[in-house]
Amino acid sequence: MAAEALYDMYSASLYGVIVRIVIDTAVAEDVLQESFVKIWQSFSSYSADKGRLFTWMVNIARNLSIDKIRSKDFKNQTKNQELENNVTFIDEQKNTVYKPELLGIRDLVQKLKPEQKSILDLVYFKGYTHVEAADELGVPLGTIKTRLRMAIQQLRKSFN
Amino acid sequence: MESGILELYVLGDVNQDEKHQVEAMALQHPAIKAELESIEKSMELYAEIYAIEPSDDIRGQVLNSLITNLGDDRNLKSSHSSNQRAKVVELTQQKSVNFFKYAFAACLTLLILSVATLFAVYNKLKSANGELVTMQLQTQKFSNKVNLMDHQLDILRDPSFKIIKLDGTAKTPNAKLAVAWSPAKQKVMIDLGRMRLPANDDQHSYQLWALVDGKPVDLGVFNAADDSTGLLEMKSIARAQAFAVTLEQRGGVPSPTMANLVLVGKTE
Numbered sequence: 001m002a003a004e005a006l007y008d009m010y011s012a013s014l015y016g017v018i019v020r021i022v023i024d025t026a027v028a029e030d031v032l033q034e035s036f037v038k039i040w041q042s043f044s045s046y047s048a049d050k051g052r053l054f055t056w057m058v059n060i061a062r063n064l065s066i067d068k069i070r071s072k073d074f075k076n077q078t079k080n081q082e083l084e085n086n087v088t089f090i091d092e093q094k095n096t097v098y099k100p101e102l103l104g105i106r107d108l109v110q111k112l113k114p115e116q117k118s119i120l121d122l123v124y125f126k127g128y129t130h131v132e133a134a135d136e137l138g139v140p141l142g143t144i145k146t147r148l149r150m151a152i153q154q155l156r157k158s159f160n
Numbered sequence: 161m162e163s164g165i166l167e168l169y170v171l172g173d174v175n176q177d178e179k180h181q182v183e184a185m186a187l188q189h190p191a192i193k194a195e196l197e198s199i200e201k202s203m204e205l206y207a208e209i210y211a212i213e214p215s216d217d218i219r220g221q222v223l224n225s226l227i228t229n230l231g232d233d234r235n236l237k238s239s240h241s242s243n244q245r246a247k248v249v250e251l252t253q254q255k256s257v258n259f260f261k262y263a264f265a266a267c268l269t270l271l272i273l274s275v276a277t278l279f280a281v282y283n284k285l286k287s288a289n290g291e292l293v294t295m296q297l298q299t300q301k302f303s304n305k306v307n308l309m310d311h312q313l314d315i316l317r318d319p320s321f322k323i324i325k326l327d328g329t330a331k332t333p334n335a336k337l338a339v340a341w342s343p344a345k346q347k348v349m350i351d352l353g354r355m356r357l358p359a360n361d362d363q364h365s366y367q368l369w370a371l372v373d374g375k376p377v378d379l380g381v382f383n384a385a386d387d388s389t390g391l392l393e394m395k396s397i398a399r400a401q402a403f404a405v406t407l408e409q410r411g412g413v414p415s416p417t418m419a420n421l422v423l424v425g426k427t428e
Contacts, residue, residue: 003226012211052200059172145164155202
């Protein structure tokens, strides 16, 4: 069944993004479900010539996650955790997926410069816009864009 | 390409205008499309490195919600076979439009039936409530009557009460009234049920008097009507040689108008 294949292929990657944005496991599970329902329902609006399927899906999941953390009832229950620690904090807590074929790449990612990785994670895993990231880090917009680009280029080099 | 807009596009961090711009450029320039593709692949891999497996329960839950949401996975398959796509999507839409049509009709029918049923039940309830109120009133009336009769029976059984019959005068030969009087309890009652007096009008009322050592003492007023019933308690008196009734101005007068004397009866 297509739904199962879709879920098995992408749920972990999407959940990794969602849980890093909303932090709370129960909320993240809700958002994951909402994301798949939305993906499923609006599938006819996805077109392959506008980009890769995962890019489209992760944007849906990220937007739902951001909607969730900006909603009223979520704000009431949020415990403040330091932003910079989020990714490592979660990696310590959850079962990250260890795929043997990713082991080498994981090491390469560790070679990203910290200031590049932190911006990439703020935007990709925390749902910040680059404008918000510039505010948060106290860095000019142009620098943010450059660092993002450098980070992704570094990734591309590593992955090829 | 150098501006970083492609990266922001992949990260979902562009506005609607920029989005269309990038998509238009990608369509025109294969180099840009390739660049985008490469960025997308990198981010996809990056997400995979940081993937977290959701719990197994969630898998079933999500898949169930997909099934209940759309019923089947036709939508997804349709986009894989691109030449069939338009046709299949159309069918699915037709099907869902039909489904909603029928669902709407069914809902409407159900609603009409429900309203009709509700209306019938409401009417039944209303008439049942009416009957209930009538019965309660009747019960109340009976119990009042029983109480009253109990009370009257007590008086008639009481040996301290004397029944004094007042007879009509020459003017009203047919008039009759029974007065129950207990000198010990100083109580005076008149029996309206068996009274025979012409009905008085609005401007007049009958007044009962006791004659004590030759002087009239006011014992209160009463009305005579065709449907008068029960015993009426009048003012109390301990000693009396006779009782008399006159027809007076409404509300009574301090001393009797002897010309209007209608009833009189001696106590001994």
